[in-house]
Amino acid sequence: xxxxxxLKTATxxxxxxxxxxxxxxxxxxxxxxxxxxxxxDWPLTTAPTFRGxxxxxxxxxxxxxxxxSLIISLKYAAIFVPLNMIIALFLAMLITQPVKGVxxxxxxxxxxxxxxxxxxSIIWGWILNGDYGVLNYLLSLLGIKGPKWLVDPAWALxxxxxxxxxxxxxxxxxxxxxxxxxxxxxYEAASIDGAGPARKFFSxxxxxxxxxxxFNLITSIISSFQQVTxxxxxxxxxxxxxxxxxxxxxxxxAFKHHKLGYASANAWVMFIIILLLTxxxxxxxxxxxxxxxxxxxSGAKKTKKKKGGRK
Amino acid sequence: xxxxxxxKIVIYILLGLVAIYFLAPFIYMLFSAFKTEGEAIAxxxxxxxxxxxxxxxxxxxxxxxxxxxxxxxxxxxxLTTVGQVLxxxxxxxxxxxxNFKGKxxxxxxxxxxxxxxxxxxxxxxxxxxxxxxxxxxxKPLIVPAWFGSAYYVFLMRQFLMGIPKDFEEAARIDGANxxxxxxxxxxxxxxxxxxxxxxxxxxxxxxxYLGPLIFLQDRSKYTLALGLASFKGVHSTQIIPMLxxxxxxxxxxxxxxxxxxxxxxxxxxxxxx
Numbered sequence: 144x145x146x147x148x149x150l151k152t153a154t155x156x157x158x159x160x161x162x163x164x165x166x167x168x169x170x171x172x173x174x175x176x177x178x179x180x181x182x183x184d185w186p187l188t189t190a191p192t193f194r195g196x197x198x199x200x201x202x203x204x205x206x207x208x209x210x211x212s213l214i215i216s217l218k219y220a221a222i223f224v225p226l227n228m229i230i231a232l233f234l235a236m237l238i239t240q241p242v243k244g245v246x247x248x249x250x251x252x253x254x255x256x257x258x259x260x261x262x263x264s265i266i267w268g269w270i271l272n273g274d275y276g277v278l279n280y281l282l283s284l285l286g287i288k289g290p291k292w293l294v295d296p297a298w299a300l301x302x303x304x305x306x307x308x309x310x311x312x313x314x315x316x317x318x319x320x321x322x323x324x325x326x327x328x329x330y331e332a333a334s335i336d337g338a339g340p341a342r343k344f345f346s347x348x349x350x351x352x353x354x355x356x357x358f359n360l361i362t363s364i365i366s367s368f369q370q371v372t373x374x375x376x377x378x379x380x381x382x383x384x385x386x387x388x389x390x391x392x393x394x395x396x397a398f399k400h401h402k403l404g405y406a407s408a409n410a411w412v413m414f415i416i417i418l419l420l421t422x423x424x425x426x427x428x429x430x431x432x433x434x435x436x437x438x439x440x441s442g443a444k445k446t447k448k449k450k451g452g453r454k
Numbered sequence: 455x456x457x458x459x460x461x462k463i464v465i466y467i468l469l470g471l472v473a474i475y476f477l478a479p480f481i482y483m484l485f486s487a488f489k490t491e492g493e494a495i496a497x498x499x500x501x502x503x504x505x506x507x508x509x510x511x512x513x514x515x516x517x518x519x520x521x522x523x524x525x526x527x528x529x530x531x532x533l534t535t536v537g538q539v540l541x542x543x544x545x546x547x548x549x550x551x552x553n554f555k556g557k558x559x560x561x562x563x564x565x566x567x568x569x570x571x572x573x574x575x576x577x578x579x580x581x582x583x584x585x586x587x588x589x590x591x592x593k594p595l596i597v598p599a600w601f602g603s604a605y606y607v608f609l610m611r612q613f614l615m616g617i618p619k620d621f622e623e624a625a626r627i628d629g630a631n632x633x634x635x636x637x638x639x640x641x642x643x644x645x646x647x648x649x650x651x652x653x654x655x656x657x658x659x660x661x662x663y664l665g666p667l668i669f670l671q672d673r674s675k676y677t678l679a680l681g682l683a684s685f686k687g688v689h690s691t692q693i694i695p696m697l698x699x700x701x702x703x704x705x706x707x708x709x710x711x712x713x714x715x716x717x718x719x720x721x722x723x724x725x726x727x
Contacts, residue, residue: 154632155557158548161541162564165601170567173578180577234472240465241457248469250715251476257707259661261679262700265686266479269693275495277482309476320723340461369571372663376683393573398668403577410573417571 177407185404198408208384208392209409213416215300216389220367223304228359231311232352235318236344249319256312260372267306268293268377296385299378303386306377307370314359321355322348353432357424364420368413389413487511487697494693511702514695520702522674523681530595530677531659537600538655539648545602546610547636551622561611568604572664580668594669595662595677599655606651609721613647614640650721653714657707678703 156163181198185191202209238249255263270278273291282289292302325348333343371390374380380387380395393413397406482501486494487510489503515521549561583594617640625635641648666680676684682703685696711718 152554155548155552155554158552158632158636159545159560161600162545162602162607163560165541165598166563166567168582169579169598169601170570170575173575173582174570176578176581177574237465237468237472242462242465242469245469248473249719250712251473253715254480254708254711255476257657257661257711258704259663259679259707261661261663261683262704265682265696265700266483269483269697270479272495275497275499277499280498309479316719316722320719324723365569365571369573376663376686390573394664397577397580403581407574407577410571410577414571414574417569421569 178411180404181408181411183404185402185407187401187403191404194404198405199412201405202408202412208387211384212387212389212392215385215387216368216370219300219304219370219388220364222300223307223367224360224363226304227308227311227314227363228356230308231314231359232318232356234311234315235322236348238315238319239322249316253312253316256310256316258310261376263306263309264373264376267302267309271302271305293378294382296383299382299386303370303374303377306373314363317355317359318352321352325351350433354434357428357432361421361424364424365417368417483697484701487694487701489694491692491694494697510694511698514698515702517695518681518684519673519676520678520681520699523676523678526592526675527660527678530592531656533596534599534659535652535655537596538603538606539652541600541602542606542610542651543641543644543648544636545607546614547640549607550611550614551640564604564607568608576664576668583669589669590671590675592670592675595659595665599659603655606655609651610644610647613644617643646717646720649714649717653710653718654721656710660707 180191182193182195183191184194184197234252238245238252270276271292273279273289273294276289276292278292279289290298292298329347330343333347338346369390370388371394374386374388374391375394378386380391389409390413393406393409396402396409485502488506488508489510490505490507493500493503549557549564579594580589583589586593588594588597622635622639625639630638661679662677663679663683666677667683670676670680673681673684678699682696682699685692685699
């Protein structure tokens with residue numbers, strides 16, 4: 144009898160055991176180790192030596208590249224996040240229009256998002272090539288002399304942004320499913336009251352999807368700070384380190400220069416910046432995010448839950 | 455909702471223009487893959503090749519051990535997908551269908567791990583796998599997938615929360631134990647959710663570049679993504695093989711997506727609510 148009772152209490156823990164083990168071994172263990180390492184001078188081959196806050200002090204006072212990379216990543220996030228969200232929302236509005244064959248377009252718009260960063264970097268590296276790239280050729284037909292996208296420091300960041308925007312489909316789909324769930328009768332009621340399409344968008348659609356905007360805002364801030372693959376392969380951080388993103392800075396410190404302790408400190412600073420930005424966004428959200436609007440109440444009541452991130 | 459003919463035309467024009475933006479690079483790439491090297495970098499560029507060089511694909515495939523890379527990619531993709539689907543469904547079932555001490559705190563911890571940037575854990579993970587003797591093997595890419603992933607657990611739990619409580623009561627009266635209930639009753643019901651997680655994982659793993667880059671060294675261990683990227687270093691001037699392999703590499707994800715589209719669209723809807 145006792146044994147059976149024990150089994151009953153233990154069962155739920157057995158179910159979640161894989162995650163608990165994985166969490167300890169692959170997440171929290173490395174997380175703690177990383178924090179410890181950030182206080183050490185930790186070369187790959189020789190023994191580590193403790194240096195207290197040395198890594199952090201060096202980073203903020205001596206390493207000019209730290210500030211440069213931080214600013215590049217902030218600049219990228221500041222341009223890319225809003226731009227990507229506006230495009231995603233625009234496309235989501237387009238594919239929710241009641242016209243025939245619109246689902247085919249939904250598929251087409253999403254396809255680039257299922258392709259790897261490697262493939263995207265190859266495709267865009269070739270299209271954006273300053274000498275024979277087809278984009279500059281098309282621009283020349285319009286009488287515009289295209290820049291040398293990937294070799295001109297003034298344009299390289301924009302080139303990275305253009306290539307990243309190719310994967311807008313993921314976010315578009317999230318907006319799409321949310322807009323789709325808005326009951327049609329809300330719009331019909333507005334039409335009877337004489338509201339035009341613009342009025343309907345700003346007074347109905349936009350307020351209802353504010354929780355989704357919050358979700359997308361947070362996940363895209365997180366992912367834009369972690370952007371590595373695309374810059375690594377498209378520009379290699381160049382030219383003249385104009386696209387030396389913070390993620391690349393951290394990666395190279397670790398795996399190219401083998402300064403594991405210093406790179407850990409870099410990563411922790413990034414983590415803290417992400418947490419701070421997320422906290423600020425959450426704090427501000429009470430002013431602009433509307434939960435449980437009337438439109439939602441008319442349908443089945445659903446509890447809202449916001450959390451998460453997609454890689 | 456009724457729409458005027460005029461606004462319908464405007465919408466089709468917009469849809470068409472965007473579709474061109476998304477499709478043109480692929481179409482242009484597909485045609486260019488059959489060109490000669492000189493023709494591919496000719497200026498002004500032409501859309502169609504003057505001669506169709508089908509052998510480009512064979513030459514590209516032979517230029518590196520791509521057969522091995524493909525096999526490695528398939529191995530990692532399949533094994534991680536099986537691992538994620540099994541482990542995440544177990545964990546999600548645990549969180550969704552039981553009440554136990556510490557459940558809410560543990561679930562909050564699970565959700566908050568999604569905020570941790572990979573940059574923070576990659577260095578210690580590298581050292582950990584080095585300690586295990588796993589560097590330059592496929593294990594670092596496969597094994598962690600058997601211990602669940604926060605986002606996938608979250609998706610599956612959301613799905614399970616929507617199933618009425620009395621569902622398992624009948625089975626329990628029949629004398630089935632919890633594991634049997636999970637396996638025989640819930641796994642079939644969870645099919646849409648399992649497919650969603652499986653497909654998302656397949657796409658992520660097939661496309662992953664940084665993991666293989668850090669953990670693999672020998673070419674015999676390379677995945678397709680890593681092999682493709684290595685073109686950039688080795689043959690920086692050769693465009694044709696790069697385009698050919700890119701095309702080969704993007705076909706499986708596109709096909710999988712088109713087949714499983716329904717699950718992705720529905721699953722996305724469920725994840726936000």
